Amino acid sequence: MGPLIPQGFVNPDLNLFFAFVIGLGFGYVLEQAGFSSSRKLAGVFYGYDFVVLRVFFTAATTAMTGLLLFNYIGWIDYSMLYINPMFVWSAIIGGVIMGLGFILGGFCPGTSLTAAVIGKIDAMFFIGGMFIGIFIFGQFYDTFEAIYLGNNLGGIFVYESLGMSREWFAMILILVALLAFVITQKIEDSVNDTPRVLREARPSHMMPAMLMILAGFVLLILPSQPRSNWKETGADKILAEMASKQHFTCPDEIAFSIMQGDKYPVLLVDVRDPTEFERFTLPGAINIPLAEILQRKWETVFENPDLKIALFSFSDTHAEEAWLIARRAGYENIKVLEGGLNNFLYSVFIEEVVPERQRPDCLELHTVRFRENAKNYFQSGQAIKMEDKSPVPVIKVVEIEMPASGGC
Amino acid sequence: METKPKPYMNPYLAGFLLGLVLLAAFFVTGRGLGASGAAKSVVIQTVATASPEYAAEHPFYAEYFREGPGPMKNWLVYLTLGVLAGAFFSGSMAGRLGFKVEKGPKISSGTRLIFATLGGLLFGLGAQFGRGCTSGAALTGMTILSTAGFVTMMAIFGSGYVFAYFFRKLWLK
Numbered sequence: 011m012g013p014l015i016p017q018g019f020v021n022p023d024l025n026l027f028f029a030f031v032i033g034l035g036f037g038y039v040l041e042q043a044g045f046s047s048s049r050k051l052a053g054v055f056y057g058y059d060f061v062v063l064r065v066f067f068t069a070a071t072t073a074m075t076g077l078l079l080f081n082y083i084g085w086i087d088y089s090m091l092y093i094n095p096m097f098v099w100s101a102i103i104g105g106v107i108m109g110l111g112f113i114l115g116g117f118c119p120g121t122s123l124t125a126a127v128i129g130k131i132d133a134m135f136f137i138g139g140m141f142i143g144i145f146i147f148g149q150f151y152d153t154f155e156a157i158y159l160g161n162n163l164g165g166i167f168v169y170e171s172l173g174m175s176r177e178w179f180a181m182i183l184i185l186v187a188l189l190a191f192v193i194t195q196k197i198e199d200s201v202n203d204t205p206r207v208l209r210e211a212r213p214s215h216m217m218p219a220m221l222m223i224l225a226g227f228v229l230l231i232l233p234s235q236p237r238s239n240w241k242e243t244g245a246d247k248i249l250a251e252m253a254s255k256q257h258f259t260c261p262d263e264i265a266f267s268i269m270q271g272d273k274y275p276v277l278l279v280d281v282r283d284p285t286e287f288e289r290f291t292l293p294g295a296i297n298i299p300l301a302e303i304l305q306r307k308w309e310t311v312f313e314n315p316d317l318k319i320a321l322f323s324f325s326d327t328h329a330e331e332a333w334l335i336a337r338r339a340g341y342e343n344i345k346v347l348e349g350g351l352n353n354f355l356y357s358v359f360i361e362e363v364v365p366e367r368q369r370p371d372c373l374e375l376h377t378v379r380f381r382e383n384a385k386n387y388f389q390s391g392q393a394i395k396m397e398d399k400s401p402v403p404v405i406k407v408v409e410i411e412m413p414a415s416g417g418c
Numbered sequence: 419m420e421t422k423p424k425p426y427m428n429p430y431l432a433g434f435l436l437g438l439v440l441l442a443a444f445f446v447t448g449r450g451l452g453a454s455g456a457a458k459s460v461v462i463q464t465v466a467t468a469s470p471e472y473a474a475e476h477p478f479y480a481e482y483f484r485e486g487p488g489p490m491k492n493w494l495v496y497l498t499l500g501v502l503a504g505a506f507f508s509g510s511m512a513g514r515l516g517f518k519v520e521k522g523p524k525i526s527s528g529t530r531l532i533f534a535t536l537g538g539l540l541f542g543l544g545a546q547f548g549r550g551c552t553s554g555a556a557l558t559g560m561t562i563l564s565t566a567g568f569v570t571m572m573a574i575f576g577s578g579y580v581f582a583y584f585f586r587k588l589w590l591k
Contacts, residue, residue: 013448020446027494028446033500035439036451040501041508043432047518048427048534052589054575055582062427066557068433073440073561092449094549094559096566101555105573107540112574113581115537116520116589120453120501122538127502128509129517132534139538140454144461146539147546148521151478158547168565179563191430218430227554232421329509 011088018305033386039123046125048116048132055113057201060194067187074180082232085160093165115139181226188219241340248337257333259320259345261354262377265384267320268293277317278347281332282324292322292351300328303335312341322347322354357381358388424512440561447493450558453501454551455494457542462489522589533588548573 014020020028043065044050053059079084112118117136118124125133145326147154169179199209251257278295280287287297298308300323312319321329321344323338329346336344347354363381365374426432443451466473466489474478482489489495509515521530545551548570550558556574559567559573 012445014446016448022517026491026493029496030500030503032439032443032446032451033497033502034504034507035500036436036440036497037501037504037506038508039427039432039436039439039504041505041514042427042512043429043436044426046505046509046514049589052522055578056586056589061426064429065433065436068430069436069440070462070557070560072434072437073444075562076437076441077444077561086445088503090448091444091562093562093564094555094566096564096569097549098569100547100549101566101569102573104546104555105570106577107544108548108551108570109544109574109577109579110581111537111540112552112578113532113537113585114588115541116534117537117541118449118453120551120553121543123453123498123501124505125520127506128515131517132521132530133520135531135534136538137457139535139540140542140545141461141464141538142535142541143542143544144454144458144546145465145542147543148465148476149463149504151476154547155477163565166565167563168568169563171565176563215430218434253515256585365546389421397437397484 012080013090016090016305017087018308025083036120037127040121042127045121046128046130046133047383048125048130050116051121052113052116053277057197060198063190063194067190071184071187071222074183075222075229078176078180078229079225093167095165096163097159097163098159098163103157111143111324139285160362177229177232180229183220184226188222191215191219243337243340245338247285248334251337252330252334255395257330257344257346258326260348261357262380264292264320264322264347265358265388266380269387274315277311277314277319279311279319279321279332280323281321281328286324292354295322298332299377300332303332304339312336315343317343319344320347321345323350324352325350326353358384423514426512440558444561450554450561451497452494452550452554452558453498454542454545454554455492456498458546459489459492459495522587523591524587530588 011017015025029252033297040046044061045065050059050061054062077086077088077091081088086255108118115122115136117133119140122133122136122140151158167176169176172179174182198204262278264278267274267278278292280291280295280297281300281303282291282297283299284297287295291297296311298311302308311317319341321332323329323332326346326349329350333344333346358381361381363378363385365378367374440451443449459482462473462479465476465479466483474483506515519527519530521527525533541551545555548555549566550556550570552574556567556571560571561567
């Protein structure tokens with residue numbers, strides 16, 4: 011199911027609409043929490059107001075728990091989520107600079123937006139400063155590049171770095187958060203000299219705290235292996251199929267299926283780029299670019315028991331790659347058009363078909379006759395009518411522009 | 419504003435709701451939230467408008483023009499537009515609209531604005547190194563349990579606590 015956009019479920023026009031709606035919630039909650047006030051934000055560093063820590067930790071633990079549970083139920087495929095890569099020095103230096111910026115400016119980027127829009131002039135200046143800072147980075151990019159791109163450990167998980175299981179780490183993080191809530195409340199009260207009456211009048215947070223611990227336990231009890239929802243085909247099986255060339259289908263078969271029209275259940279899948287597909291393709295073919303083979307929106311196509319699927323590209327290289335990926339993911343009933351488009355066009359349009367032997371047998375005569383028929387059929391232009399028989403709308407997916415080197 | 423502004427939301431409730439927003443963002447995009455990416459888009463678009471040749475040559479700016487609809491038609495830009503609208507709605511409901519410079523009692527408005535600009539400058543610079551800011555790198559990174567998220571978070575707040583002492587005059591009574 012999720013994440014929707016990487017799986018190709020969202021049409022690009024809706025994509026930006028989603029962004030706006032999620033932004034609405036983001037901005038609303040930040041402002042409600044008091045993040046539009048620089049003095050409130052700065053409180054976390056001086057002990058008079060720990061709202062930042064409370065909101066931050068609660069949000070992170072809530073979303074973390076939600077993601078792990080969603081992954082377990084199968085609503086989100088955790089393996090498809092983006093893990094921000096660890097460029098050791100760049101991350102540390104960036105964090106230290108941002109920490110100083112936090113103290114001097116009293117905002118961070120998200121909070122400054124919420125403050126500026128309700129009229130805080132200091133926040134508008136902060137945003138102006140941000141533009142300058144980004145511009146400086148751009149101007150001196152050559153100087154910074156070595157640090158920026160150095161020591162890349164890739165998208166690693168913190169529990170791996172610490173050598174523990176994901177669920178145990180989640181549990182510990184929840185407990186640390188709760189402990190931090192209790193301690194910071196005490197610090198805040200002593201810094202502000204909160205009167206005893208007010209301290210005792212506070213509502214108890216026992217219930218939500220217990221719920222968080224319970225959620226942590228639930229994560230621990232659930233089987234820890236993330237469930238991949240692919241029923242993978244064994245590598246040995248795939249190798250055997252390839253070695254015996256069972257995965258190929260010949261141009262004759264494809265020509266036959268095209269000539270039969272819808273009466274013959276072969277679905278031609280063009281795995282080339284959309285631009286090439288637009289230029290020309292086989293009659294009735296649908297386009298699933300190689301990079302999209304595993305997107306869930308094509309599941310209905312690949313798992314349709316009434317369809318045989320034939321993958322093709324210019325030759326058979328890319329189609330074979332697509333076949334490997336699809337077979338590995340457990341899809342059955344898939345073949346590769348041997349020799350690809352080039353071979354098909356050659357054998358249908360160009361190749362002169364004559365019996366090889368002096369006295370051909372019936373089988374060979376059949377083949378020769380079939381090919382003559384096919385040639386007539388294709389050359390007379392009967393097949394040039396491009397009927398769109400795609401069983402699903404072909405949605406072009408726009409990747410979200412958030413490169414690893416991008417902003418936040 | 420004549421009326422007294424409404425009190426802020428309970429921070430734990432706000433955190434829980436923010437967690438749900440984050441979860442929704444992951445469910446839709448697989449990438450969480452971000453707040454400084456849009457500022458980067460604005461800078462890149464500005465540079466490209468001022469000098470297209472320069473932007474096309476430059477490694478930092480060029481990557482946004484190689485393909486796709488350019489830096490402004492981007493997920494984070496629309497997210498930020500939503501943030502502005504959502505915050506405005508929240509602030510107006512609570513009676514918190516109004517132009518003012520918020521500062522510690524010991525400094526003048528001018529000083530506050532200078533330091534706000536400086537802070538923004540450092541945040542803009544730091545967010546490039548950190549590949550995201552407090553929301554995009556630290557909060558989102560912690561949610562997905564990435565090492566980078568935790569390291570960036572600790573670096574931001576650790577350095578904040580170290581520098582807090584030296585700049586206490588900005589904020590304390």
